[in-house]
Amino acid sequence: MKRDLLTSVILLVVTAFGALAQSPAEKLDAVVKGRSKGILVAAHRGDWRNAPENSLQALKNCIEKKFDLMELDVKMSKDSQMVIMHDNTIDRTTNGKGKVGDYTLEELSRFRLKNGLGRLTPHPIPTLREMMLAAKGRILINVDKGNDHLDLVFKVLKETATTDQAIVNVGDNMLYGKLTAENTLPRDAYLMVVVNMKNNNVDEIISSYAVHHKTIIQPIFDTDTLSSLKLLKVNKQKSLLWLNSLWPSLNGGHDDDRAVEMGQKEESWGWLIGFNPVILQTDRPVELTGYLKKRKLHP
Template sequence: MLKQYLIPALIVFVLTGLYSFKQTAALHTINTRSAADLKNFFHYTPDRIPFISSHRGGPRKGFPENCIATFENTLSHTTSMLEIDPHYTKDGKIVLMHDPTLDRTTNGHGKVADYTLAELKKLRLKDTEGNLTGYRIPTLDEALQWAKGKTILVIDAKDVPIEVRAQKIVENKAQANALVISYSDEDTKKCYAYNKDIIMEVMMSKEENVEMMDKSGVPWANVIGFVSHQVPESKAIFDAVHKRGAMCVLGSSRNIDQQYTKGQISAEQLKKGYQYLISYGADVIEADLGIEGGAALLPLQQGKSVKAKYFR
């Protein structure tokens, strides 16, 4: 009698283990192991490998934004950094949530800041279709721990100051796997003063931003430039940042991604659009459609590169 229960249980255990192994083994990872590795990874070289930064982690049907299960799904399809959004809870913890309110992305209501972490953990996340899933709101700490050995998190600001975001990276010993977005020269200097290992994605849409960076006292080795959500009229900004040894990020969420989701362009046009952004000067594309973007860039990742050792 015991045998008839043990055998099915054993089969389930083995199959579950195999499935878990398959999920982990199948991830496309960025293997940076130290702060020095991360700086070297982002140092611009003409043979760099272009790749995607998935906006809000790459949400889609069945997979909510700013959710660790979604991160896993994105990396199961393509190499990608993951852009995420932090917000404070009522009791001073930091969770991942794009909006200051809960209504759009969870089955909760009201402001994130009006709930404790324990209360927020009882809520469930919605996917891009508005369907309720079984997934819960992660903390920034959980995301930073998860990212180790897998990818690089790009931590936006929302209501969390840059020095606090940098401190969280240090607390979690995640200097090899995370960077922070800086929206001002003051914040860039503040972050560098706090910790000289932290990489920053700095707004770099104009030549004057480049000149300001030159005068800031912050090394270009600590910077990647976010050029724009739109294709600039001139390639000069890309050339200026590359000349200083830094990579450039260009957003697609407000142009070709939006056109595709509205049915204005085809899948083939979307693919060519991503490839065009790279040919124009971008090294990384911040995309709403991370999986599609990754597939489009695959043909551009086949050549020899000094960066190849970081991609698995």
């Protein structure tokens, strides 16, 4: 009996150590292939309530708080460098003004980011390279807004050896054939296409990605009465789903504020979970992670 007990304890320790040692790429792969039950949590623009959005500090916060994934946005500078910025201009989030593409990387480095209250911080505008190196082996990254410069995005991922821990948005409502005709994409990369569920060819778009085994579909819908939502439930192509709980126009009213401020977690997050997503993107990562863990739906 004592030996059996000792063996059980050793197995538990080994299992726990293995879970702790799991890399971000392994974690994503395990969830995608069904080896690990659960839904991953993506922090929208990082932990932006406690650090400037799209900043290195936001990334560090996400890592420290053990979020599964950070979503960030990229833009191209005047000298063709990929920097982290959501808007086309730097007006809202920095102490500068003008379009990102009107400045070189050196010029952009002189500006400082503002926090969520619009107050200036000491944090500079980071590059995609800096963010991926800081995230390497520590957290998954979703690269958004880079679909006009996919060659540069994948160049950075390849050079930093982080392709396997990144999900790259490739465009909106785009057929896979058109995407590959216009871009040379790594076969082993996770790609994500945003699909407006009001489009007439929703089924065609989703079906076209069945040939790429690492495609994630991100459906967008401002009402929950669309007949096309049945496609997500049926999911004949077994497409991987990424759903947003950010604001009502992305999820038919099943959003973060409804979950947290109105206390309607089941009506918001619970409703979204009914579609069996692989990833939920949120502006309330702490609360959503806690909710999923309570329901034993977080890996």
